[in-house]
Amino acid sequence: MSFDVGRLAALRDVHTRSISPENFGGAKSGGGRATEGTGAACAAGLGQGWKVSPSVDVEARSVFELASIDEPGRITHIWLTTHRDNWRSLVLRAYWEGEDAPAIEVPLGDFFCNGWGTFAQVSSAMIAANPHGGFNSYWPMPFQKSARLTVENLADQTATVYYQITYETNTDVAGSGYLHAQYRRSNPLPSKATHPILTGVDGKGHYVGTYMAWGVNSPGWWGEGEIKFYIDGDLEEGFPTICGTGTEDYFGGAWNFDVPGRGYTEYSTPYLGMPQVLKPDGLYRSQQRFGMYRWHVADPIHFHENLTVDIQALGWKAGHRYRLLQDDISSVALFYLDRPTANRPEFPSAEDLEVAGEPMEPMS
Template identity: 75%
Template sequence: MRPAPSQPADISRLRDVRTRSISPENFTGAKGGGGRATEGTGASCARELGPGWKISPSVDIAPHQIFELAAVDEAAVITHIWLTTHRDHWRTLVVRAYWDGCDEPAIEVPLGDFFANGWGTFAQVSSQMIAANPHGGFNSYWPMPFSRSARLTLENLSDEAATVYYQITYETGGDVSGLAYLHAQYRRSNPLPERETHPILVDIQGRGHYVGTYLAWGVNSPGWWGEGEIKFYLDGDKQQPDGSFPTIAGTGTEDYFGGAWNFDVPGRGYTEYNTPYLGMPQVLRPDGLYRSQQRFGLYRWHIADPIHFDEDLSVDIQALGWMSGHRYRPLRDDIASTAWFYLDRPRANRPESLAADALEIAGEPMDPLT
């Protein structure tokens, strides 16, 4: 089986696969199984129309419960995920994916961060792999192959029920050999410890390639914040006598995300942008009251330029500004990262499971004073 066509020339090619889709209108994705519900969140609205008329468009996930979005028990490739819920839940719902019966998730990320909306405030994202459309229509086009089974869940960490609409489309049939498993990991440093780097990935073992970074970056001091370099430690770099030197070192945060000169367009200041592979779709400016710090959302998809590794991978990023005498100032910012990578196995070294307090965003509606 090949992943879905990625080039215009491929779209006309006939392929020996079948398309299935899981949603609240067809929880199993079964052929001919859609729209058969007789009860659901839309039953009252459809009471005069009956079955087939949007009786089950969504699900309600109770507080502190885990809901199974999808279970597939055959070789397949997930090609598209669409999902929406109220923005209050973007940091309190955690999406997880388990491949081929593994008991640990390969994907474990807060919902909003997975869709490049980590601050609980909508940002339009117009990229090849992630699209976030008004008002919180979240789309993923990351191919997610597996050889035997897949299980996707949402955990509600909050004290309030969450209504979720979703559709997960996948292709079955064919050969998935040679296709790696998609992983996504979230880490947050809040604040970043003094003179330390923010870990994006730590000691990933195996063969694979790194394909994406999203940062929700909260600035905790005045001045420019993006002089820090991102570094990729590949295939034994960490095991060298002085394991602090990577194979790939960037030249600055704005450089890594394809921008330049502080993202500062004369007369406009920080300027949002979206492109197929990189962008800064979100700049949240202080409101003079509860939102007292600047916040940024940035993405970088390594689709045309994946970072390949044969044995192991670690990734980190510095937080640097400026101080007197044209010297770098190490910063103690609020940095939340989501990293995407493909790996030859469904399990990888990962951070501790996420907790609601560690995900909370100061100054948002969850604050009792707002």
């Protein structure tokens, strides 16, 4: 999965195309032709070719098609931005090979490792989130015949979205898996339950990434829970092939992410990080919240028949014993699969996606 820098100089017969509001179809010589768009008033008098159509307005409770590609190819980069109020109410979906069911179905902010509606700088190899909400994805998204990307606005207000999707055609995608991304939220996690990250996916593929937005509902340390990968029939045995040693361990940290004298400490590296720590403000934000990612790019987890992934929520209580937690846990699971659709969960409603406890406007 990692990019081979040694091949950067190799000449290839691929074609680079880009879809944006300035070239909705990605056609060669098709950019900058707009005479109408969200920037038309600003460009008045400048003429065609200036910044006339930089964005789109996605109406309330509607779906907008970001891109439709009808030939073999590979999406190599997505850049997108919108106001942070939209990060949980806009849903990104991707459909491969004309299927009716999406392979990617994730709230926009969570896909780009910003699940809490508050900006966090993410400086990883696969996802970069830059000030103030410049979202970038470098996950390769190959397809054999066609691809369609949409965004759904679950809110009651129009959302303005800027985006650019870069892709290659005339490229060899034989033997490639399809990228899938699934979202789940446990709010709160039921008593004595584990949080399901991925459930009952059948086929051959490899698991490549986890993002988690973890809201803590109890005092004290919260990250003792183990992540477990049930590979190729493990569920029938009742035990996983891969069993982690703790939440902070899985995300590449240690000892509660607690640097002496600094407390919880954010970090962002190419393949793992905890870029976000939201602390209580003594008023509306009463719980600690965290954002973490782990990209299995150098170490993908391969499966040949099926895969299920879950994580425990454990803290500490008196007597140095584990405390079962009932936290607010959201996750995104990313994996490549040998088929364009997979078993996926029912997507939450707009109400179930809501980030509660955010600062409110003063009442008059």
